[in-house]
Amino acid sequence: DKAGYPHFMLKEINEQGSVLRRALFGRTASDLIDLSGEWGITPEKAKTFKRMDLVACGTSFYAATVAQRVLEKYLKVDIRVDIASEYRYRPLRAGGDTIAVFVSQSGETLDTLEALRHVKELGAYTVAATNAPNSSIAREVDDVIRLNAGIEIGVAATKTFTAQMAVLILAGLYLAKLRGELPGADEKRLAEAMKDLPYKVEQTLLLKDVVRSLARKFGAARDFLFLGRGVSYPVAMEGALKLKEISYVHAEAYAAGEMKHGPIALLDEELPVVVVAPADELLEKTLSNVEETRARKAPVIIVTTENVPDVNDVSGTIKVPMTEAELTPFLTVLPLQIFAYESALLRGCDIDQPRNLAKSVTVE
Ligand code: F6R
Numbered sequence: 001d002k003a004g005y006p007h008f009m010l011k012e013i014n015e016q017g018s019v020l021r022r023a024l025f026g027r028t029a030s031d032l033i034d035l036s037g038e039w040g041i042t043p044e045k046a047k048t049f050k051r052m053d054l055v056a057c058g059t060s061f062y063a064a065t066v067a068q069r070v071l072e073k074y075l076k077v078d079i080r081v082d083i084a085s086e087y088r089y090r091p092l093r094a095g096g097d098t099i100a101v102f103v104s105q106s107g108e109t110l111d112t113l114e115a116l117r118h119v120k121e122l123g124a125y126t127v128a129a130t131n132a133p134n135s136s137i138a139r140e141v142d143d144v145i146r147l148n149a150g151i152e153i154g155v156a157a158t159k160t161f162t163a164q165m166a167v168l169i170l171a172g173l174y175l176a177k178l179r180g181e182l183p184g185a186d187e188k189r190l191a192e193a194m195k196d197l198p199y200k201v202e203q204t205l206l207l208k209d210v211v212r213s214l215a216r217k218f219g220a221a222r223d224f225l226f227l228g229r230g231v232s233y234p235v236a237m238e239g240a241l242k243l244k245e246i247s248y249v250h251a252e253a254y255a256a257g258e259m260k261h262g263p264i265a266l267l268d269e270e271l272p273v274v275v276v277a278p279a280d281e282l283l284e285k286t287l288s289n290v291e292e293t294r295a296r297k298a299p300v301i302i303v304t305t306e307n308v309p310d311v312n313d314v315s316g317t318i319k320v321p322m323t324e325a326e327l328t329p330f331l332t333v334l335p336l337q338i339f340a341y342e343s344a345l346l347r348g349c350d351i352d353q354p355r356n357l358a359k360s361v362t363v364e
Contacts, residue, residue, distance in 0.1 A: 007351045009154035009246070013337050017202040019159045020330070022148045023166035024194055027174075031191045033182075035174045039143055045125070046178035049099045053092075053124070054081040055115045056103035057361070059157040059241060060164060064103045065234035067168035070326045074186065075176040084111040085364075088118045098124040099175075103168065105152060105160040106360040107135020114364075116140055129167050131160050145171050154352045155359050156246050158337050161238060162201075165329060166194070193324040197331075200321040204334045207318060211335045214301055214316040215342035218272045225263060225298075226253040226336075228276035229286050235276045235329045239336030246354050247344035256289040267296035272315070274339075276332050278305040280325035287311065303332050 005011040027035055052075065054064035061083055068081040077099075082090075084102075088111060094100065100119045104112045107130040116137060120126055128137045131147040138144045147163035173190060176182040218224075224243060228236035233255045240251035254263050256275070267273070273293050277286040290311060293300055299315040305328065306319045320331035344351050 007154065007341075009156055009158060009341055009351050012152055012154050012159045013334070013341065014205055015150070016159050016162045016205070016334065017198040019149045019163050020166055020198040020201055023163045024170070024198075025148075027170050028191045028195055031188045033170055033173045033177060033187055033191050035145070035171060039145060039171070039174070041143065041175070041178065043178040046175050048097060049077050049125075050097040051094060051099070052077050052079045052172075053087070053094060053098060053100040053119065054079065054103060054168070055084050055087045055100060055112065057084050057109050057111055059161050059238060060103040060105060062234040062238040062241070063161050063164035064101070064168065065237070066165050066231055066329045067172060069231045069234070070169050071172035071176070073326070074182050075172050076179070076181050084109065084115040088115040092119060092122060094119050094122050094124050096123040098122070099127065100124040101127045101129060101168070101171075102137055102141065103129045103164055104135070104137050105131045105147070105157055105164070107132035107137040108360045108362050109137075110362050110364055113137050113140070127171070129164055129171070131163070155354055155357050156242055156340070156351075161333065162330060170194075190324060190326070193327055197323065197327060200323060200331055201334065204320045204331045207320070207335060208338050210318060211338040212342045214318070215339050215346060217315065218299070219343070219346045221270070221272050222250060223271055224249060224251040225266070225271060225273045226251060226276070227256040227259060227273060227286070227289060228253070229256045229282040230280065231326060231329050232276040232278060232286070232332060235333050235336065236274070238333055239274060239276070239339070242337055242340035243343060245357060246340055246351055247347050247349055248355075249343060249347075256286045259289055259292065264292065264296070267293060267298040269297045269299065272299045272301060274301045274303065274336070276303045276336075277308070278303075278320070278325070278328035278332055279308050279322065280328065283308065290314070303335055305331075
């Protein structure tokens with residue numbers, strides 16, 4: 001049931017406030033991060049890890065990459081993130097000191113399942129973050145952390161991306177806490193900020209008209225470049241993927257600092273560049289990439305936070321509410337989802353069933 005929306009994707013985009021409330025429910029009581037109700041891992045076990053591997057495909061891989069960028073500040077283990085179809089064939093040095101986390105909305109992605117089997121054989125402790133607690137991946141791991149996002153029908157993942165980021169960050173912070181690595185002040189700061197996110201998500205979704213008019217402005221563009229640094233780099237990748245898969249427009253994401261190492265040659269007035277640049281310690285660096293882009297006449301759309309002053313001579317600015325720097329992906333991704341949706345709508349694409357794609361990829 002589309003609940004009055006023209007597409008499941010739009011319904012699912014708009015559900016993200018309540019999806020986050022559910023993902024946080026019972027995990028952030030009174031400003032503490034506590035998953036003990038569902039995750040029986042002991043502090044002794046948590047302290048044995050030296051390595052964490054986050055493994056997934058597609059949008060789930062980008063959610064895992066956001067989590068990696070956030071958690072490496074707190075969790076004192078070597079945190080790696082990999083694409084399942086690469087990981088499963090690599091000669092891993094993982095073993096009993098490894099916690100391997102498999103991120104899969106459907107729990108049925110074959111490459112992710114095979115990656116799980118590969119590292120399990122080496123003795124790793126395995127966890128699934130999934131929306132499907134009875135799935136193949138959920139059955140084979142040591143522990144499951146549920147997304148509780150509700151069924152997602154649109155082929156393009158939206159609300160499960162949000163739920164994945166939330167549970168991965170919560171689970172990783174909880175692990176850091178069990179290991180004695182999470183300062184109480186950070187736990188409180190992040191738990192409080194996460195509890196404010198559902199409302200801020202709803203505020204951000206109100207920007208839909210601004211985003212729609214930008215999608216119209218660039219309705220004839222054939223290529224887009226997406227840029228971001230740090231936590232915003234995987235957000236840029238997710239924005240580019242959404243645009244490709246539902247509107248069939250070519251979009252490529254780059255770490256903003258890599259632009260001068262090649263893609264800068266592409267820039268001209270025909271190539272719109274979407275820059276994800278919220279207020280964080282990397283903002284100034286990203287704004288210098290905006291300067292380089294403008295100097296080559298490429299139109300720029302900036303996705304930033306409300307506290308960042310306007311940048312001159314850009315084609316569009318989208319300002320999301322302020323939050324902790326680590327948590328900006330929960331807000332900056334939303335205009336990118338809406339941008340992809342509006343672009344696909346303009347182009348008359350089949351939004352909920354894009355060509356050549358299936359909701360669950362059970363082939364290699
Ligand atoms: C993109 C999309 C895919 C999936 C990928 C992994 O919108 O839906 O990229 O994210 O196929 O699927 P799961 O998470 O089910 O393993």
